[in-house]
Amino acid sequence: MAIERKIAAIMFTDIAGYTALSTKNENKILELLDKQKQILTPIIEEFSGALHNKVGDGLLFTFPTVTDAEK
Numbered sequence: 001m002a003i004e005r006k007i008a009a010i011m012f013t014d015i016a017g018y019t020a021l022s023t024k025n026e027n028k029i030l031e032l033l034d035k036q037k038q039i040l041t042p043i044i045e046e047f048s049g050a051l052h053n054k055v056g057d058g059l060l061f062t063f064p065t066v067t068d069a070e071k
């Protein structure tokens with residue numbers, strides 16, 4: 001099986017203070033995670049990016065080119 005290679009720009013986001021906030025107010029942190037995704041996803045998609053993975057408070061996005069990512 002051939003390996004497909006492609007160039008991509010990768011962006012990973014993280015919420016500052018997430019761990020401390022998550023121990024204090026679980027409902028607030030869940031709202032914050034939803035808000036993060038609601039705000040970022042349409043912007044990322046507008047510039048040809050895609051959400052690939054969620055890890056805790058982090059979101060992993062990729063873009064087909066560096067030019068798309070830096071707009």
